[in-house]
Amino acid sequence: MNVRRINTPFYGDIAFDILDSVHGQLSDGMWENSRGYDKYWTNLQVCRDGDNRIYFKVNADYYGMYCGRSIDNPFARMSDTEFLNWYATKLKTVIVQEGKDNGWTKGWWSRTNHSNKSAYLNRSADVTVADVYCVYDALKGRIFRSSAAEKSRVISEPLTRKAIEAAKQKARAELNEAKELLKAKYEADLFKVVSEFSKKINDLDCKLNVASISTI
16 A cells, blocks of 8 residues: 655644544544445554654555455545645534534634533543644644644644653663563463473373272
8 A cells, every 4th residue: 555644733642632533533433334434534544753743644545445345545636735624624523513412502612712621532631622623723724823822732842852762762661571571471371381281190190090000
């Protein structure tokens, strides 16, 4: 599969949660029972660089594969701008539905609404409507409409080289720790199996000895 990269201006966890949650809604949420949406969510991924830059990895071919069948790739005919606009539309559709489901008061769709918090566009970050609106604006190419404070919160900054190296060291340490835990579990499981097997052999030997004695 040929891959096309579409950048966003975002680095923060809040923006990643929002964008990744839209993808989740396409596959397992609002549109999970819409077979016609298979051609959308299967042809894109929300990814991050080492410095936390968020970008879309999009299938560049005219067709993709899903469950052993060939499906159309609508993104192959879209420009980067058209793709980002399409994604922004889906983002707004999700948050509007959440507002209806929760009975949010009139006027909730606002760039300054920090009161209503989203569960539909959230993984682990504390996402507000204002955050969602900021991402929506950026995807639409009008990030200037959000406040400086909101842009700082949502767009964030790339990781420094020092931070990237620290993250790599932490990841290596966690990997080594996981390997040691796995090795210890393997050795413990192996010891248990060998012990149980040895016991069965001893029991069998005892039974054979008893049988031999009884036939004398």
